[in-house]
Amino acid sequence: MSMIRDLRAVVRPSRVSLRKEGGTYDATRSPATASAVVDCAIYRDGRRIQTENPLTPHEAVRLVRRDGGFVWIGLHEPTEAEFSGIAGEFGLHPLAVEDAVQAHQRPKLERYDDSLFTVFKTIHYVEHDQLDANSEVVETGEVMCFTGRDFFITVRHGGQGSLRALRHRLQDDPELLAKGPSAVLHAIADHVVDGYIAVADAVQDDIDEVETEVFSPGRKGSPRGSDAGRIYQLKREVLEFKRAVSPLLRPMQLLSERPMRLIDPDIQKYFRDVADHLARVQEQVLGFDELLNSILQANLAQASVAQNEDMRKITSWAAIIAVPTMVCGVYGMNFDHMPELHWRYGYPVIMGITVVICLGIHRTLKRNGWL
Numbered sequence: 001m002s003m004i005r006d007l008r009a010v011v012r013p014s015r016v017s018l019r020k021e022g023g024t025y026d027a028t029r030s031p032a033t034a035s036a037v038v039d040c041a042i043y044r045d046g047r048r049i050q051t052e053n054p055l056t057p058h059e060a061v062r063l064v065r066r067d068g069g070f071v072w073i074g075l076h077e078p079t080e081a082e083f084s085g086i087a088g089e090f091g092l093h094p095l096a097v098e099d100a101v102q103a104h105q106r107p108k109l110e111r112y113d114d115s116l117f118t119v120f121k122t123i124h125y126v127e128h129d130q131l132d133a134n135s136e137v138v139e140t141g142e143v144m145c146f147t148g149r150d151f152f153i154t155v156r157h158g159g160q161g162s163l164r165a166l167r168h169r170l171q172d173d174p175e176l177l178a179k180g181p182s183a184v185l186h187a188i189a190d191h192v193v194d195g196y197i198a199v200a201d202a203v204q205d206d207i208d209e210v211e212t213e214v215f216s217p218g219r220k221g222s223p224r225g226s227d228a229g230r231i232y233q234l235k236r237e238v239l240e241f242k243r244a245v246s247p248l249l250r251p252m253q254l255l256s257e258r259p260m261r262l263i264d265p266d267i268q269k270y271f272r273d274v275a276d277h278l279a280r281v282q283e284q285v286l287g288f289d290e291l292l293n294s295i296l297q298a299n300l301a302q303a304s305v306a307q308n309e310d311m312r313k314i315t316s317w318a319a320i321i322a323v324p325t326m327v328c329g330v331y332g333m334n335f336d337h338m339p340e341l342h343w344r345y346g347y348p349v350i351m352g353i354t355v356v357i358c359l360g361i362h363r364t365l366k367r368n369g370w371l
Contacts, residue, residue, distance in 0.1 A: 036078035038156075039167065044069030046174030061089045061151075070150045070181050074167070077103075077157050090151050093117070100144040103157040107244060109251030116147040116262055118185065118251065120192045121244035124160035125202040131230055137206060137237035138199060140244060143192065145185055147262055152181035154188070166191050182263040189252065189274050196245055196281045200288075203241065206234060207288060207295075214299050228303070231296045238288045245282050252278055316365040323357045 040060050042049040044067065055063075060071040073086065080101050087097045096117040099105050110117040122141040131137075141158025154163060166187055170176060176183050214227050255263060256271035263271075327350060 036075045036082045038074040038076050039164070040071065040073045042069050042071050043177050046176065046178030048171055057086045057089060064150050068150075070152060072152045072154075072167070072181075072184060074154045074163060075156070078155060083155070086153065090115070090146070090148060090153070092146055092153075096146065100146075100155045103142050103144075105142065105144070107248035107251065109254055111260075114148055116145075116185070116260070118145040118147065118189075119143075120145070120188065120248065122158065122160055122192055123196055123199045123241060123244055125199045131206055131209065131234075137203060137234065138241055140240060143188060145188060147181045147185050149181075149262065152184045163188065163191070179264045179267055182267045185255075185263075186267050186270055186274070189255075189271065193252075193274050193278050193281065196241075197277060199241070200281050200284045203234075203238065203288060204284070207291060210234065211291070211295050214295055214302070227299045228296065231292055231299060235289065235292045235296070238285060238292060242282075242285045242289065245278065245285050249275065249278050249282055316362075319365070320358050320361050323361065324354050327354050 037057065040055045040057055042055065042060055042063055049063075049069070057071075057073055060073070064071050075083065075086075078086075078101065083097060083101055086092075087094075092115060093112040096110060096112065096115075099117070099119070105119045107121050108117075108119050120143045122143055124139045124141070126136045126139055128137075139158070139160055141156065141160045143163070144155040144157075146153040146155075156163070170184065170187055176187075210227065210230055214231075252271055252275035256268060256275050259265070259268070
């Protein structure tokens with residue numbers, strides 16, 4: 001059981017902020033790799049079996065069935081033709097094979113006769129110097145896992161979420177890998193959920209930044225309406241995040257609570273830890289959505305108040321200008337008999353009265369907060 005106590009340290013490296021380290025994801029398979037098979041290896045008693053030449057899936061299956069152990073095959077965006085041969089070797093269900101090839105699946109757990117089919121959505125935080133209405137905050141990918149008695153197959157879609165580093169960490173702990181394919185499934189689930197936690201922390205920073213700017217008093221230099229665009233973009237990214245997190249909670253609960261023939265009992269209890277962390281992330285994401293709704297409503301209210309203030313100022317100045325306009329309009333009429341038309345001081349008196357009235361209106365409006 002000492003190996004099980006060290007499980008978290010093996011499959012869960014120290015969490016660091018995505019902003020500081022640039023993310024926990026590495027590149028996809030090397031461009032020199034011709035096929036969709038990224039790696040194919042046999043593990044026996046927790047150790048990788050070394051061979052002179054890279055194994056093909058067909059050779060790996062033959063050796064496993066002859067000598068024992070299990071095979072872990074990693075693929076990246078295989079075509080139907082590339083995956084059909086592997087699916088035939090392991091007797092994978094046609095519906096699961098179709099989902100694995102086509103991708104764009106909802107996170108889920110499906111049980112077939114001799115295998116489990118699990119879909120994870122990976123989330124990657126996109127670094128940006130400044131958040132604007134066109135910034136992409138998160139990128140998503142997919143990892144499909146086929147778990148059997150003597151095999152484990154991963155099918156990745158998208159440019160993020162490579163499992164190469166995770167495979168190396170697992171290979172450094174033979175006692176853990178000796179637990180079989182279920183240990184690999186837990187490690188991948190834990191790896192994906194740890195990625196959610198790191199992305200949630202980074203998105204929280206973006207939301208805090210927008211919230212601070214929206215409620216900053218006397219902020220200048222930002223065009224009106226720019227905050228609403230950024231908030232709406234964040235809401236779209238949070239919705240994408242939510243689609244990855246929420247559907248996965250039930251599968252993790254099933255893996256942790258319901259005994260399954262293909263899941264080692266010593267490993268199953270650790271799925272509960274993954275489910276707990278996933279529930280925490282889900283609460284964060286739901287909180288993000290509600291907080292962004294509140295910030296958006298506050299921003300729209302601020303814009304409405306600003307427009308009302310502008311209209312009041314425009315109306316106030318229009319009222320002031322109406323007085324000289326009226327006076328000039330009256331004295332601009334072409335009549336022979338008008339009051340004080342030929343009076344020497346008529347013009348300055350009328351101008352003085354006009355200025356006094358305008359100043360009186362200006363003072364009254366300013367006292368009432370219209371100017």
